[in-house]
Amino acid sequence: MSTPSFDWTLIEAYLAVRRHGSLSAAARALRLSQPTVRRQVEALEARVGAPLFTRDTGGLSPINTAADLMRLAETAESAVLAFLRVASADAGEEAGVVRVSCPAAFGVEILPPILSRLRQEKPGLTIELAVTNRVEDLLRHDADIAVRLAAPRQERIVARKVAPVVVGLFAAPGPLAERIDGMATRGLLATAPFIWDDRRDLLPRGFAALGLATPATIALRTDDDLAQLAAIRAGVGIGACQVPIGERLGLVRVLPKLSLAAETFVIMHEDLRHVARVRATFDALVAALR
Numbered sequence: 251m252s253t254p255s256f257d258w259t260l261i262e263a264y265l266a267v268r269r270h271g272s273l274s275a276a277a278r279a280l281r282l283s284q285p286t287v288r289r290q291v292e293a294l295e296a297r298v299g300a301p302l303f304t305r306d307t308g309g310l311s312p313i314n315t316a317a318d319l320m321r322l323a324e325t326a327e328s329a330v331l332a333f334l335r336v337a338s339a340d341a342g343e344e345a346g347v348v349r350v351s352c353p354a355a356f357g358v359e360i361l362p363p364i365l366s367r368l369r370q371e372k373p374g375l376t377i378e379l380a381v382t383n384r385v386e387d388l389l390r391h392d393a394d395i396a397v398r399l400a401a402p403r404q405e406r407i408v409a410r411k412v413a414p415v416v417v418g419l420f421a422a423p424g425p426l427a428e429r430i431d432g433m434a435t436r437g438l439l440a441t442a443p444f445i446w447d448d449r450r451d452l453l454p455r456g457f458a459a460l461g462l463a464t465p466a467t468i469a470l471r472t473d474d475d476l477a478q479l480a481a482i483r484a485g486v487g488i489g490a491c492q493v494p495i496g497e498r499l500g501l502v503r504v505l506p507k508l509s510l511a512a513e514t515f516v517i518m519h520e521d522l523r524h525v526a527r528v529r530a531t532f533d534a535l536v537a538a539l540r
Contacts, residue, residue, distance in 0.1 A: 256297075258330055263290035264302060265323050272309050328392050345374025348531045351393035355475045357381030359495045361397070364538040368531065375527055394519070394528050395535065399512045408532075409517040412539035417456070417510045418493045420501040422485040427502040430488070435462070435505060438488070443469035445481045445489030453490060456510045514539065 266276035266287065273291070277284040291310075295302050302319065303310035312319075334347075352361060357379055365377050380393055402409050421427045430442050444465035447453045450473045457464065469487035472478055482489040482496075488504050496503065516535045522528040 257293070258326075260290050260294040260297065261323050261326050263287050264294055265320075265327060267291060267303070267310060268312060268320055268323075332394075342526050343374065344372045344526045344530045346527045347376045347378060348395065348528050349378040349380060349393045350395045350397070350531065350535070351380040351382060352397040353399065353475065354381050355479070355492060355495065356397050358476055359479075359492070359498075360539075361535075364535065367538075368534045371534075372527075372530055375531065377531070394522055395532050396517050397535065397539070398515050398517060401513060401515060402517050406520045407517050408520050408523060409515045410532075410536045412514050412516055412536060414511045415514050416493045417490050417512070418496060418506065419488055419504040419508060420482055420491055420496040421488045421504050422483055423500065423502055424485055426485050426487070427504075430504065435508075438505065439463055439465050441467070443467045443487035445470050445472070445478050445487045447471065448473045456490070459510070460508060462508075 262280065263276065266279050267273060270276045270279050273284050273287050277287045280287065291302065301313060303312060331349075340346075350361070350365075358381065361379070365379070369375060369377070399415060401411075421430065426443075430438060433442070439462065442465070444467060446465070446468045448471040454464065465488075467487075470481050472481070475491075478489050479491050479495070481487065482491060482501060483499065490510075491501070493503075493509065516532060516539060518528060518532050
């Protein structure tokens, strides 16, 4: 049975309208005219035989099944982008595009020098760095390689355990560090300002695991690791960051005997083991992070 032809740009237009909220915004994102995007959406609706949006004076509104359709459209997008990455160079060449996903702190503070050395050795590589705390799904080919702070649970995944992430408490040099110097744990928790999580519970769970109470004074709440690090450096309060990062930035370690460790893994889909550029990037990350 033959497979009917399909124009990928129709799904691309649908995704753009969903993500940007209007035909005009989608057209700007795609660098197309608004009538072109409208025709693509209408062509997709004609192809599926059902409306995908309701039209009203406010513009386009997704239909009730929008969440399911969005997931399927994003899966299709990931597959197309993965195809383009894999086809960007011969599988036996250490050249082409490799997409790496990692948490924000890794993407900003840890991986850049590693990737710089890798590019010096293999100048044909182009690295796409997805800096996100969201878990990228390698089975959907959202990324070729991921650095994760938890063991992968999926099958068909190649995983290498590297050095654990060790997190400690730090303060900026200056008045705050001088005021809390030598202070006992109980006094710190009772009087010192802390930088804390907002919606997530990583720090509360970590403190509870160490038998520590929640600090009495929370000076700032944010779930962004880089924002927490910036607040520590600005002297807002005591905060948590990876020990090598804190030491490299000249921050003052607070209660150095207290630390939290998280297992760290570099992972990739097993189908990519024989793609030379992906394997070279994977091996370089594993070697450097060990």
